[in-house]
Amino acid sequence: MIPINNFAPVSTRLPGGCWPTPAQTLLLRACLLEPGAAVKAWEQWTRTHDFEAIDSGSFRLLGLAHRHLTQAGVSGALMPRLQGVYRRFWTANQLLLGRNAPVLKSLTEAGIPLMLTKGAALTVSVYRDYGTRPMDDLDLMVPRSHALRTMEVLEGLGWEPEVQHSKELPETLHACHLRRDRLGIIDLHWRHFHLAVPEALDAAIWERSMTCSFHGIEARVPDYSDQFLRACEHGVRYNIVPPFRWLADCFQLWKVSEGKLDWERIADGARHTESVLAVKCTLRFLRDQLDVPLPEEAFTRLEKTPVTFFERVESRLVQRPCRSLWGKLPLDISWHLRSTRGQPWSERISGFRTYFRHSNNLTPGQFTAHHRAQAQRWVRCWLPYHLRRIPRLLQRAEPGGVRSFAEETLWGFHEIEPCGHRLMRWSLPTASLGLTLGRGKAFKILIDTGKLRAWTSDLSRHLTFKLDGELIPPAQVKGKQGILTIRLYALESPEPGQGSREARLSWECEPASISGETRPLGLPVFALTVRTLKPQAAEAVVLAQV
Numbered sequence: 001m002i003p004i005n006n007f008a009p010v011s012t013r014l015p016g017g018c019w020p021t022p023a024q025t026l027l028l029r030a031c032l033l034e035p036g037a038a039v040k041a042w043e044q045w046t047r048t049h050d051f052e053a054i055d056s057g058s059f060r061l062l063g064l065a066h067r068h069l070t071q072a073g074v075s076g077a078l079m080p081r082l083q084g085v086y087r088r089f090w091t092a093n094q095l096l097l098g099r100n101a102p103v104l105k106s107l108t109e110a111g112i113p114l115m116l117t118k119g120a121a122l123t124v125s126v127y128r129d130y131g132t133r134p135m136d137d138l139d140l141m142v143p144r145s146h147a148l149r150t151m152e153v154l155e156g157l158g159w160e161p162e163v164q165h166s167k168e169l170p171e172t173l174h175a176c177h178l179r180r181d182r183l184g185i186i187d188l189h190w191r192h193f194h195l196a197v198p199e200a201l202d203a204a205i206w207e208r209s210m211t212c213s214f215h216g217i218e219a220r221v222p223d224y225s226d227q228f229l230r231a232c233e234h235g236v237r238y239n240i241v242p243p244f245r246w247l248a249d250c251f252q253l254w255k256v257s258e259g260k261l262d263w264e265r266i267a268d269g270a271r272h273t274e275s276v277l278a279v280k281c282t283l284r285f286l287r288d289q290l291d292v293p294l295p296e297e298a299f300t301r302l303e304k305t306p307v308t309f310f311e312r313v314e315s316r317l318v319q320r321p322c323r324s325l326w327g328k329l330p331l332d333i334s335w336h337l338r339s340t341r342g343q344p345w346s347e348r349i350s351g352f353r354t355y356f357r358h359s360n361n362l363t364p365g366q367f368t369a370h371h372r373a374q375a376q377r378w379v380r381c382w383l384p385y386h387l388r389r390i391p392r393l394l395q396r397a398e399p400g401g402v403r404s405f406a407e408e409t410l411w412g413f414h415e416i417e418p419c420g421h422r423l424m425r426w427s428l429p430t431a432s433l434g435l436t437l438g439r440g441k442a443f444k445i446l447i448d449t450g451k452l453r454a455w456t457s458d459l460s461r462h463l464t465f466k467l468d469g470e471l472i473p474p475a476q477v478k479g480k481q482g483i484l485t486i487r488l489y490a491l492e493s494p495e496p497g498q499g500s501r502e503a504r505l506s507w508e509c510e511p512a513s514i515s516g517e518t519r520p521l522g523l524p525v526f527a528l529t530v531r532t533l534k535p536q537a538a539e540a541v542v543l544a545q546v
Contacts, residue, residue, distance in 0.1 A: 410434075
């Protein structure tokens, strides 16, 4: 992953994220740069990547790639396929927006002020081409004072909220999803940004909004600077489908405004929304990776803008996957405290239960049951894992870490690379390394894979180990919670006078399939340790196997 700043977590090479990989950056350049540089980037991308194995985040850029490369005069075997993707996006967007145009008309006739936002606003006012940016829903924004009335009108038209207690949401959240069969999803917003900002800032966004034509209906969209800030604030968040197209949105907003974005207003808005780091990272990426000639004023104003404690914490948390309510809890606490600034602490503490329930779409009492089940699972599955980490955390150097591997004993390994807050090395599908075995006849080898490859659903089916060329029986290899355990029995003791002996451990497995990765990858290795088993324990295991 391209390093963005000190606050962006290092890539773990797992699917998802928000910042593009080098391959995805190459595709972005092919979609956005001047014709000469775009053609060069496209040719390099097609030489080094399989079109059939394209990831879902890159697939969403293919409509834009078709338009840009066609204008650059590119031809080739892939261009008809890009045209097919472009037509698919064009048709889907026409159906989504065209079928819902009567909804906007009904809301307008009910006297409700309307504004298109996010994807709909970008499609109508920036891209101006329905085939270049796919959308999953129609994003509408109304003033907060009209939110409940808007929900009533939509429900009268047959739209149903996808969340519980939708009438309570305007007091805590920023939006609500409503669905209707065949017509898709409407994402109804009553705030332009994710968290609450001063009312004067929201009112100014409405005052500065632009008018545009939407299927014969006059609609409003935020001006380019407000859309740019919204894209930065919303884009720097983890998603299993890498949503890096927001970088293309920012590039197009800069381009359609002819480089005249209001940097003073963007810096001031970043301070109010506490998205200074997100905007900084975006500007650096646009300048360094997409060759955008941004003025020094843009960076100077942001450098002078203070970064709060909450923003520093959230900038780390939002770029990581939240696999459970426990994982999202720190973010919910931070967002709630930010949204309730100025209120008495007693109200902030008592109101968190309601905010947490709305944010995670829970019914009253559901959190208690879920909380109990998650706690039981954590004690059963995760507590042993974290207890094993304590000795490693108490030492400055990780026992058996990849830094301690002797380079001359390794064969079939990639270079050391960071993963989270640790170091690791990927092996090739076939690899080996040297071991030093102490005195004794039985040993246990522990290989920490960091849970980057699952044992039960992946490695257990094809991974084989050998010691000095002799196959280790599969029954002696186990995996649990990211640790592979290999037990060796009935080995010959060292020669008299020798305290240890050298051995070679080798393995073979199927290549790992990781989105955006072109290297041949085998086993991820964070650490490897060898332990001597007590004679009594080793004999008991051998007798049990016999």
